[in-house]
Amino acid sequence: xxxxxxxxxxxxxxxxxxxxxxxxxxxxxxxxxxxxxxxxxxxxxxxxxxxxxxxxxxxxxxxxxxxxxxxxxxxxxxxxxxxxxxxxxxxxxxxxxxxxxxxxxxxxxxxxxxxxxxxxxxxxxxxxxxxxxxxxxxxxxxxxxxxxxxxxxxxxxxxxxxxxxxxxxxxxxxxxxxxxxxxxxxxxxxxxxxxxxxxxxxxxxxxxxxxxxxxxxxxxxxxxxxxxxxxxxxxxxxxxxxxxxxxxxxxxxxxxxxxxxxxxxxxxxxxxxxxxxxxxxxxxxxxxxxxxxxxxxxxxxxxxxxxxxxxxxxxxxxxxxxxxxxxxxxxxxxxxxxxxxxxxxxxxxxxxxxxxxxxxxxxxxxxxxxxxxxxxxxxxxxxxxxxxxxxxxxxxxxxxxxxxxxxxxxxxxxxxxxxxxxxxxxxxxxxxxxxxxxxxxxxxxxxxxxxxxxxxxxxxxxxxxxxxxxxxxxxxxxxxxxxxxxxxxxxxxxxxxxxxxxxxxxxxxxxxx
Amino acid sequence: xxxxxxxxxxxxxxxxxxxxxxxxxxxxxxxxxxxxxxxxxxxxxxxxxxxxxxxxxxxxxxxxxxxxxxxxxxxxxxxxxxxxxxxxxxxxxxxxxxxxxxxxxxxxxxxxxxxxxxxxxxxxxxxxxxxxxxxxxxxxxxxxxxxxxxxxxxxxxxxxxxxxxxxxxxxxxxxxxxxxxxxxxxxxxxxxxxxxxxxxxxxxxxxxxxxxxxxxxxxxxxxxxxxxxxxxxxxxxxxxxxxxxxxxxxxxxxxxxxxxxxxxxxxxxxxxxxxxxxxxxxxxxxxxxxxxxxxxxxxxxxxxxxxxxxxxxxxxxxxxxxxxxxxxxxxxxxxxxxxxxxxxxxxxxxxxxxxxxxxxxxxxxxxxxxxxxxxxxxxxxxxxxxxxxxxxxxxxxxxxxxxxxxxxxxxxxxxxxxxxxxxxxxx
Numbered sequence: 001x002x003x004x005x006x007x008x009x010x011x012x013x014x015x016x017x018x019x020x021x022x023x024x025x026x027x028x029x030x031x032x033x034x035x036x037x038x039x040x041x042x043x044x045x046x047x048x049x050x051x052x053x054x055x056x057x058x059x060x061x062x063x064x065x066x067x068x069x070x071x072x073x074x075x076x077x078x079x080x081x082x083x084x085x086x087x088x089x090x091x092x093x094x095x096x097x098x099x100x101x102x103x104x105x106x107x108x109x110x111x112x113x114x115x116x117x118x119x120x121x122x123x124x125x126x127x128x129x130x131x132x133x134x135x136x137x138x139x140x141x142x143x144x145x146x147x148x149x150x151x152x153x154x155x156x157x158x159x160x161x162x163x164x165x166x167x168x169x170x171x172x173x174x175x176x177x178x179x180x181x182x183x184x185x186x187x188x189x190x191x192x193x194x195x196x197x198x199x200x201x202x203x204x205x206x207x208x209x210x211x212x213x214x215x216x217x218x219x220x221x222x223x224x225x226x227x228x229x230x231x232x233x234x235x236x237x238x239x240x241x242x243x244x245x246x247x248x249x250x251x252x253x254x255x256x257x258x259x260x261x262x263x264x265x266x267x268x269x270x271x272x273x274x275x276x277x278x279x280x281x282x283x284x285x286x287x288x289x290x291x292x293x294x295x296x297x298x299x300x301x302x303x304x305x306x307x308x309x310x311x312x313x314x315x316x317x318x319x320x321x322x323x324x325x326x327x328x329x330x331x332x333x334x335x336x337x338x339x340x341x342x343x344x345x346x347x348x349x350x351x352x353x354x355x356x357x358x359x360x361x362x363x364x365x366x367x368x369x370x371x372x373x374x375x376x377x378x379x380x381x382x383x384x385x386x387x388x389x390x391x392x393x394x395x396x397x398x399x400x401x402x403x404x405x406x407x408x409x410x411x412x413x414x415x416x417x418x419x420x421x422x423x424x425x426x427x428x429x430x431x432x433x434x435x436x437x438x439x440x441x442x443x444x445x446x447x448x449x450x451x452x453x454x455x456x457x458x459x460x461x462x463x464x465x466x467x468x469x470x471x472x473x474x475x476x477x478x479x480x481x482x483x484x485x486x487x488x489x490x491x492x493x494x495x496x497x498x499x500x501x502x503x504x505x506x507x508x509x510x511x512x513x
Numbered sequence: 514x515x516x517x518x519x520x521x522x523x524x525x526x527x528x529x530x531x532x533x534x535x536x537x538x539x540x541x542x543x544x545x546x547x548x549x550x551x552x553x554x555x556x557x558x559x560x561x562x563x564x565x566x567x568x569x570x571x572x573x574x575x576x577x578x579x580x581x582x583x584x585x586x587x588x589x590x591x592x593x594x595x596x597x598x599x600x601x602x603x604x605x606x607x608x609x610x611x612x613x614x615x616x617x618x619x620x621x622x623x624x625x626x627x628x629x630x631x632x633x634x635x636x637x638x639x640x641x642x643x644x645x646x647x648x649x650x651x652x653x654x655x656x657x658x659x660x661x662x663x664x665x666x667x668x669x670x671x672x673x674x675x676x677x678x679x680x681x682x683x684x685x686x687x688x689x690x691x692x693x694x695x696x697x698x699x700x701x702x703x704x705x706x707x708x709x710x711x712x713x714x715x716x717x718x719x720x721x722x723x724x725x726x727x728x729x730x731x732x733x734x735x736x737x738x739x740x741x742x743x744x745x746x747x748x749x750x751x752x753x754x755x756x757x758x759x760x761x762x763x764x765x766x767x768x769x770x771x772x773x774x775x776x777x778x779x780x781x782x783x784x785x786x787x788x789x790x791x792x793x794x795x796x797x798x799x800x801x802x803x804x805x806x807x808x809x810x811x812x813x814x815x816x817x818x819x820x821x822x823x824x825x826x827x828x829x830x831x832x833x834x835x836x837x838x839x840x841x842x843x844x845x846x847x848x849x850x851x852x853x854x855x856x857x858x859x860x861x862x863x864x865x866x867x868x869x870x871x872x873x874x875x876x877x878x879x880x881x882x883x884x885x886x887x888x889x890x891x892x893x894x895x896x897x898x899x900x901x902x903x904x905x906x907x908x909x910x911x912x913x914x915x916x917x918x919x920x921x922x923x924x925x926x927x928x929x930x931x932x933x934x935x936x937x938x939x940x
Contacts, residue, residue, distance in 0.1 A: 010564065
């Protein structure tokens with residue numbers, strides 16, 4: 001038993017729903033009690049989908065438990081097939097139905113339904129949403145893919161994008177364009193917008209592009225093993241990764257490719273002088289493993305940030321993220337407990353967070369700007385405009401995303417110059433955020449901050465003298481917390497009881513980069 | 514005077530009810546925690562359940578209430594199910610940890626879920642045991658918000674019903690007002706009743722545990738929410754008497770609700786008029802403004818919060834709408850009867866749900882406005898129907914006079930929006 005307040009991932013049957021909802025012509029019969037239908041709103045509200053997810057819930061109640069929930073399941077199955085006439089169905093149990101052990105797979109098998117039924121075994125009490133999506137997609141591919149000849153021209157499949165994926169819609173479009181420039185047609189994109197008939201055609205492609213390892217890797221491995229289709233290991237998020245991806249594809253296909261980079265703006269935007277202020281900004285990166293790995297590289301190599309910590313919430317990616325952390329000389333945080341993430345951020349006091357919606361809230365609390373780079377998603381993560389993450393346009397989008405929460409280059413200098421000006425004071429926040437910028441001493445979520453977070457009180461044994469305290473207030477707010485902590489640590493190390501103006505500047509010199 | 518007249522064509526109380534059983538597109542009772550934890554400021558709601566329960570709680574609110582919320586889920590794991598860990602020992606440990614971290618918590622609700630009910634974790638026993646350990650500082654109660662037993666707002670009912678047995682005894686003749694209302698609305702209600710000379714007024718739930726809510730055979734109680742059937746029964750078991758009335762939505766509902774109490778406490782007609790005249794006039798004016806867009810429009814209610822019948826009464830009688838179908842998850846005559854009496858005959862009254870069949874009826878009827886849950890709203894909008902999310906009716910202050918205009922506005926906004934948007938290409 002573990003106390004949880006907010007979770008990064010839903011239960012595994014929500015992962016199955018992400019696959020079912022992404023597809024067309026597939027129906028999911030879910031053995032579940034009343035209330036589990038809440039998951040529909042994730043798709044209709046967060047993603048603004050204009051169709052109900054293709055899911056029938058058996059909706060059993062307490063009074064059914066003693067009676068016959070198995071019959072209820074069979075009736076729902078028959079109803080769904082009659083009403084929606086799917087090309088194929090997936091059947092499974094949500095967490096409560098798993099406990100009553102009706103065996104949806106076995107029940108559906110005995111019914112002799114007119115279309116294929118794919119049973120799912122998703123252990124609700126040990127696994128989570130990404131596993132559910134990955135496993136569901138794998139089972140669908142395993143059941144439906146048919147041996148066949150390769151297409152005459154070189155083609156590939158794009159595997160992994162699901163409903164509620166982080167920018168999946170635009171990533172598919174950008175990636176399709178990039179591949180087309182390389183002379184490669186896309187055979188099937190799956191699961192997003194694929195029908196069961198499309199799944200059957202997967203083996204016609206020459207290779208697979210694995211866009212989302214979280215939700216497509218099991219299927220990619222299966223196709224590699226059984227249909228001799230290699231799959232790409234690099235996810236093309238960021239400039240370097242996109243170039244590596246192109247190289248990888250060239251190696252697989254043996255076709256050379258001349259890619260037009262004229263639309264790629266990130267490198268010049270990053271070199272131009274206004275970006276100087278980005279140098280060495282200390283960033284903490286947290287999200288799903290794939291996006292974290294991509295953003296660590298972007299942050300260090302393409303933005304010139306200093307990566308002070310990375311981590312992921314999906315345990316399946318723990319190993320690669322740990323290895324990556326070693327490369328970056330930081331410790332990896334593998335956890336799905338947001339309180340641990342919050343504690344790590346507080347301890348590392350980064351100048352910016354690249355994270356999920358959870359970290360955005362943590363950033364609000366701590367007064368640290370945050371850019372959202374990964375699921376779990378929020379209605380804001382489905383912008384109306386085209387905003388992919390992959391490929392060269394993706395890199396441009398990411399550049400904008402990463403600098404948006406920050407105070408602009410020149411503005412940062414002006415803030416330092418005019419910090420006592422009544423309308424240009426340092427607590428005003430970035431000027432392009434209007435009245436909504438998070439102020440460091442205000443909890444934007446409406447609650448009140450625990451006092452310790454406001455402007456952290458000095459350790460009991462160190463006293464700030466008033467001249468030093470005044471000087472500290474003159475330091476711009478976005479570095480003030482760090483200056484305070486550094487100075488206190490310095491004082492502790494030196495065994496000082498009091499912090500004077502001199503101590504402050506000695507500490508500054510000590511920590512100078 | 515001013516008593517609501519029953520409709521000329523008869524009401525709906527005796528109308529045949531279409532009872533349906535099938536897929537239900539509703540939340541489970543856990544959802545009530547979202548508003549209950551804001552209402553009871555010293556309470557913590559600990560759900561004993563699965564990852565699905567935790568995911569529901571963070572999704573249902575639509576936004577995260579990130580200032581550490583006073584609710585959480587003790588997620589059952591494989592070892593709890595396999596009997597490798599004693600669920601009660603585990604629960605004691607989690608509660609101990611929680612209460613030591615949150616000394617501000619004075620009442621703890623252990624909330625049962627589908628999985629905890631199915632594997633029969635005895636939360637009543639756990640609550641009793643934990644109460645002894647943590648008394649007198651913390652009171653521990655339990656109720657079930659599971660989907661196999663409760664629909665959406667029934668979670669609040671189960672929570673309040675769990676508090677009734679521990680209310681102190683009183684012989685005083687007191688008014689007890691039952692149902693969680695936003696503080697601002699509750700204050701308005703208390704001041705209206707106080708101005709009529711009625712008092713003391715006790716509230717369930719009280720904002721804090723130290724409050725002096727008590728119950729006994731001289732207690733009379735009024736319900737502010739139409740989904741409190743079990744609480745109603747629990748209070749009657751303690752000897753209290755229910756004042757049946759239409760629910761306080763709109764001018765008419767609020768007046769009838771207040772009048773039922775005023776009559777019980779012998780308030781004179783003059784006093785009643787003096788206290789209610791001004792806010793009534795304001796309510797009428799506000800409703801008239803907001804309701805312009807609603808006149809002669811049809812409305813279709815999918816079952817959601819059990820507010821459907823009183824709201825249909827308000828929309829038909831005060832906003833000039835026609836009800837096509839009024840669906841409610843459950844209909845209790847003792848609670849919904851007075852509103853059904855006033856609802857003009859005509860609409861199909863339905864109880865329970867088979868969502869696909871009901872969607873077919875809505876598509877045939879093509880109502881001007883469909884009141885439904887969040888899972889259905891966008892798909893129906895995409896089919897060209899205007900919708901109102903039912904959950905907003907539970908999260909927004911809508912009771913009593915001063916909110917009557919806002920209530921009408923909630924329904925008229927989707928129609929107004931439809932009329933202002935000019936998005937189709939010119940012919």
